[in-house]
Amino acid sequence: MAAHRHRPLALAAAVAVALGAGAFAVTSASAAEAPLKDYELTWGIKQSYRSYVTGMAAGTFTPSGGATQADGNGVFTFTDGSGTYDSGTHAVRLGFAGSLKIASKLHGFELTLSDVKFDSAAAEITADVTSGGTIREDVPLADVTVTRTMTDMETRLTKEAATVLGSAGYEGAAGDPLSVTQKPAATQTPTATPTGTATPTGTATPTGTATGSASPEPTSSASASPSSSDPASESASPTASASGTGAPARGEIADGTLGWGVKQSFRTYVVDGAAQGKITVSGGATQAAGNGAFTFTDATGTYDTDADTLSASFEGAVNFKGHEANGSYGLDLTLSDLGVELDGGSGELTADVDSLGKTSDDVVLADLSTDTEGLTAQDDVITLDGVTAKLTKAGAEAFGGFYAEGAELDPVGLSVALSDDAELPDGNGGSGSGSGSGSGSDGSGTSSGTTGGAGTTGSTTGGVSGALASTGSEVPAGALGAAAAVTLAAGAGVVVAMRRRQNA
Template sequence: MAAHRHRPLALAAAVAVALGAGAFAVTSASAAEAPLKDYELTWGIKQSYRSYVTGMAAGTFTPSGGATQADGNGAFTFTDGSGTYDSGTHAVRLGFAGSLKIASKLHGFELTLSDVKFDSAAAEITADVTSGGTTREDVPLADVTVTRTMTDMETRLTKEAATVLGSAGYEGAAGDPLTVTQKPAATQTPTATPTATGSASPEPTSSTSTSTSTSASASASPSSSASSSSSASPSSSDPASESASPTVSASGTGAPARGEIADGTLGWGVKQSFRTYVVDGAAQGKITVSGGATQAAGNGAFTFTDATGTYDTDADTLSASFEGAVNFKGHEANGSYGLDLTLSDLGVELDGGSGELTADVDSLGKTSADVVLADLSTDTEGLTAQDDVITLDGVTAKLTKAGAEAFGGFYAEGTELDPVGLSVALSDDAELPDGNGGSGSGSGSGSGSGGSGTSSGTTGGAGATGSTTGGVSGALASTGSEVPAGALGAAAAVTLAAGAGVVVAMRRRQNA
């Protein structure tokens, strides 16, 4: 038992030797700090946000003072990191040189991040934020799931980041992975990289390697797969993602196996985070439905009506077009809009459980017809009818490359959109699920997508219907995957014995 109790002290002494015999002295009475230098921090904030800034916002990222950005609108690296390693708490605290300016004249924002810091004990990234001529120091931007290697660490954007960067929907959203490494030196004395567990003892190496750390490899940059997965994942706060899995109605119909569609509705919310961004987020705009389309209350999903087309239940194919249009406007300046997007003439093509969602797209006055917005898939290949009605709920919709371009790079290709629901009548006297031709699919917002409880007209803006809680001015669009507000900081620090694998330390934010 005595040997076990003294093991952390012995390990701290070993790390002291590894960092340099003169770095600090370890005593049983007090802990000491060893200086650290030549570290780099690589973090991309969030891949979908970078796409938004350079895409729809037509903006720029300008690193300076030693900071850089990876090719292809990649992650950012801040250099010349220096700080301390605490032998008592085994915490690594580092500050980095360089700054990053983020600006868009089209969407009217400009801000600068500087003095970026990483603290493994607090498990956070902070930065000084300058906007509108005012600088706020040490603003917490992300909570970090700290690991022993300090590479590809998971991050969660904070409430403060959402406020500073302009979208409440980003609170708790998964950010890009974070990597903190020491630059390899030409000559080094035998050493070990301090482990940034924030709560666990570091494990010294017995290797006589001549480098302090060689972890700044390709993995130091946030991988595209990690960031795209954070964007593509459905939001746990998005009721659309809680729709039932795709289903078809039971067999039983008097209509022929193939023929023309008599009527029908399509329920689709596009994407909840996009609706929130337009009405309550940085765009401070409005959503308007027309031509027979309706929107559910509370800035909910949309219903498009008066379906026409053909079906064949033997071949399991369906082709349907729907009436109605939805317009998204935002970023108003002097009577003009930086965002002005209209989707109309929506269509669905299904063949054996997969297919496409198309629409005519008008963006800032430029119209493109029959754009394939999303790839569709169901969990069944068969189309069956009940009481002369084919009903599909919770059809998975993933953004195509053409769809991503239609949204100006706001979302990456492959992003999961709100699920699609549709009901089509195979005969003139068939009754659609809500009894009057409205959609009973309930896709998108969780508040239904048609029938009772819907509202046509405009959401947001002056005299708006729906949710207008008021957004925060700034830059960050609500893109990608989000978690419910208030779910931040669910994990407490975990203390493990020396020699353990990955140690996770994530603080609970007290002011959330």
């Protein structure tokens, strides 16, 4: 982090406007600290963590003391920031009012963050953390890439933050962007008497809101800027490929692939979270490395570009298994025979669902929507990336009620070949070869693999799955507190609860 820990001249330009030019009218011999006040700090910690707390953990965020949270389980804002600006080192140090309580009875944790601080010289965010009746002061939560405007700064979670949030996987993970801005009505007057005209050089005129403009509008989880680790979000909206094809306007699909991660937080919960389980792909399906998204292959079905309709089914299956107790699993869910139906930019994602031995065919798991103006093909291939998928009521039941109806799942991507000689994005022809190349536990290149447990991780290269290999970072390990740890150790209680959910 040393490369970005000290940005003195860049910050000087931003704070100069907030304090007035007189703040820099000091000689090196008379450098002094000027007071700062009326600042706000806006940070969401991490979007996937917020989704975990209010989703799978059925928990709550409760801001108080002036802190607020944006609508839609959005980011947090801490107010009444005050501190100092050092005209010698150009360091900004601020402390903020307000606290944030994070709690889940289901997963047995409760913690409070308070006395949040930002230090540009140390390039970090700290907070006092209260948990189990114990207060730890000035816990470093994130390293910050400090910028001139102090808005939308990149953050990276620390080892200490991983402990606080309950998952070692958070260490080094990208956090939500951080903004530190001054409220528009406030003015600052430096306490040091200006002497001389030593003006810092090499600084550009600031263009961000750190100059005293309105504070940034908090971004909700539904509209937050996509993480740079999410390749599926690189384009502004899902787009169909450009027109131009030798295939007829309607006909049968020759081949194709479907890329979908189901839900990133669910994959993490199964492998690294409380379930302590494994994910296994089979039947031609593959999984990207690092507990990534899945690719289903060998598409069949029909298309009609004039009517903007597509109906496709895909080969392969994925099994999620966890909460083992005495050889029995409380979670044993298999999705197979995935299908996509699209009509005019909207549609459904279906699958056969087997949960704890009970099978339901053609369950509508998600409602799909795209922003495309019609299905078009290029080189006899129709490609759609970043299709929005929202959980249906039937889908919520399939996941045992862990996610509510309407929850956003991982985006869907697909490529279908309209002719036998059309090449899918990975370079394979429409011969049913699929777009992924898995690696089984023997490393022989078979199309099955296992993530978690004692197995290895299947891999996927190219194709749609390559664009959807990661849809977010880690979520906490489910059992964040002692109560949840005891539940997991007991095992049987989890199995009974899961089976009761399924029976219901």
